[in-house]
Amino acid sequence: MTIIYCIILTAFIVTVIYLVRSILIKYNEQFILTRASEKISDGYLIFTSNGKITNYNEAILNLFKFKKKELKDKSIYDVFNRDLFEADDINKILDACKKIKNSNEIIKFDIKTRGDNRIFKIEIKSIVNNDIFLRYVMICKDVTNTYQIIEELQNNQDMMANKEKFAILGQLISRNCTFFEVSNLFYIRRDRGGQ
Numbered sequence: 001m002t003i004i005y006c007i008i009l010t011a012f013i014v015t016v017i018y019l020v021r022s023i024l025i026k027y028n029e030q031f032i033l034t035r036a037s038e039k040i041s042d043g044y045l046i047f048t049s050n051g052k053i054t055n056y057n058e059a060i061l062n063l064f065k066f067k068k069k070e071l072k073d074k075s076i077y078d079v080f081n082r083d084l085f086e087a088d089d090i091n092k093i094l095d096a097c098k099k100i101k102n103s104n105e106i107i108k109f110d111i112k113t114r115g116d117n118r119i120f121k122i123e124i125k126s127i128v129n130n131d132i133f134l135r136y137v138m139i140c141k142d143v144t145n146t147y148q149i150i151e152e153l154q155n156n157q158d159m160m161a162n163k164e165k166f167a168i169l170g171q172l173i174s175r176n177c178t179f180f181e182v183s184n185l186f187y188i189r190r191d192r193g194g195q
Contacts, residue, residue, distance in 0.1 A: 044140070063120070104128070
């Protein structure tokens with residue numbers, strides 16, 4: 001009789017531990033979600049290992065012009081489909097998820113939308129608690145304007161460098177310098193850090 005009671009008591013304890021652990025995992029997920037929501041103004045998605053979207057914020061809806069019904073309980077791989085991104089960009093998301101499933105690593109990369117060619121900085125991290133994988137968090141930030149500004153600055157810098165070269169060349173021509181003097185001047189300017 002005592003053995004039967006011990007078995008029943010052990011089964012009861014194991015069940016209680018399992019239930020408490022499940023509640024703690026849910027609580028931790030909600031805590032992480034609340035903290036992330038407070039700190040992040042960029043769009044985010046939280047999804048399971050099979051890709052099911054479990055949570056997101058309003059910013060993600062605005063970034064990609066999604067409707068709520070397009071995200072809730074859908075697969076991220078269906079939502080981020082070939083109509084929105086190139087196949088290579090979708091594979092970047094899949095590869096990142098495989099790589100970080102049980103680590104604290106954050107993977108960052110850029111993807112470009114089809115059609116309007118907007119560029120997004122994507123960060124993916126897994127949420128792990130007591131060596132148990134819980135979810136992935138993907139943060140999306142539209143960096144299209146940043147890339148446009150950088151490109152514009154590079155173009156302006158190139159234009160200024162060309163203007164400087166033409167100004168020097170104009171000065172040399174107006175002074176009737178020989179080819180040797182022109183070559184020597186450009187060589188000296190390069191040694192000083194010029195172009």
